[in-house]
Amino acid sequence: MATLEVKDLHVEIKEEKEQTREILKGVNLTMNTGEIHAIMGPNGTGKSTLSQTIMGNSAYHVTQGDILLNGESILDMPVDERARKGLFLAMQYPAEIQGVTNAEFLRAAINARRPEDDQISVMDFLKELDKNLALLDMSEEMTERYLNEGFSGGEKKRNEILQLLMIKPSFALLDEIDSGLDIDALQVVSKGVNSMRGDNFGSLIITHYQRLLNYIVPDVVHVMMDGRIVKSGDADLAKKLENEGYAGLRDELGLDV
Numbered sequence: 093m094a095t096l097e098v099k100d101l102h103v104e105i106k107e108e109k110e111q112t113r114e115i116l117k118g119v120n121l122t123m124n125t126g127e128i129h130a131i132m133g134p135n136g137t138g139k140s141t142l143s144q145t146i147m148g149n150s151a152y153h154v155t156q157g158d159i160l161l162n163g164e165s166i167l168d169m170p171v172d173e174r175a176r177k178g179l180f181l182a183m184q185y186p187a188e189i190q191g192v193t194n195a196e197f198l199r200a201a202i203n204a205r206r207p208e209d210d211q212i213s214v215m216d217f218l219k220e221l222d223k224n225l226a227l228l229d230m231s232e233e234m235t236e237r238y239l240n241e242g243f244s245g246g247e248k249k250r251n252e253i254l255q256l257l258m259i260k261p262s263f264a265l266l267d268e269i270d271s272g273l274d275i276d277a278l279q280v281v282s283k284g285v286n287s288m289r290g291d292n293f294g295s296l297i298i299t300h301y302q303r304l305l306n307y308i309v310p311d312v313v314h315v316m317m318d319g320r321i322v323k324s325g326d327a328d329l330a331k332k333l334e335n336e337g338y339a340g341l342r343d344e345l346g347l348d349v
């Protein structure tokens with residue numbers, strides 16, 4: 093079992109004129125492999141900031157607290173090292189990379205997590221790739237295209253899940269993988285994530301809407317508001333939020349945000 097712990101995490105960003113602003117104001121979260129956690133919350137509340145900070149984006153400055161993977165602080169590790177340790181981030185806005193095909197990227201990413209004397213063979217890679225393309229209802233042609241270049245919004249999201257299935261991280265941070273997806277694509281993406289469920293996989297699913305959580309049923313739901321997790325519960329909490337809205341929860345908790 094692997095564990096990801098976020099402890100009293102405070103994060104600042106630099107705005108114009110070197111002004112700093114605190115975005116995360118003491119986030120606590122512990123998750124183990126075998127579990128799926130969801131983070132819900134209004135826009136601008138710090139959900140993407142949390143996922144970017146866990147992954148190691150240097151635009152986000154940790155001023156207090158820690159992030160531990162299996163008890164070891166990862167704060168000083170660059171992004172690629174965090175990835176090698178088993179973290180994966182599917183971004184809200186995936187980047188395009190020119191000159192690298194999707195397949196090349198995937199193979200390099202898989203091999204980066206394996207020792208030098210145990211790189212994946214071309215045969216095994218293609219077998220795994222075919223299996224996952226079929227699961228996600230994606231055409232082989234997608235893998236020969238440059239990474240995310242000219243991909244539609246839905247194709248990008250599917251491709252993020254293809255990466256997830258191929259790289260097999262211990263923990264996947266999925267930031268609004270549901271945004272802009274029609275119901276068919278949503279089902280496919282959910283099928284991909286659900287196929288990863290098991291003792292060696294944990295996921296933190298960030299979403300603005302409850303809809304996704306009908307397909308990927310979380311073990312724990314956290315609500316983030318104004319840079320803090322203000323409430324945690326089971327899957328029913330997401331349904332309650334859908335009915336009562338964030339305003340209802342604000343009132344209930346007596347929050348002034």
Ligand code: ADP
Binds near residue numbers: 105106107133142
């Ligand atoms: P959410 O994902 O919950 O919608 P974000 O984490 O994206 O929220 O944003 C939280 C706040 O931090 C917002 O006010 C946003 O404008 C600001 N912010 C996030 N990332 C950056 C950045 N790289 N540069 C400047 N401001 C940022």
Ligand code: MG
Binds near residue numbers: 135136140
């Ligand atoms: Mg947002």
Ligand code: MG
Binds near residue numbers: 141184
């Ligand atoms: Mg966001």
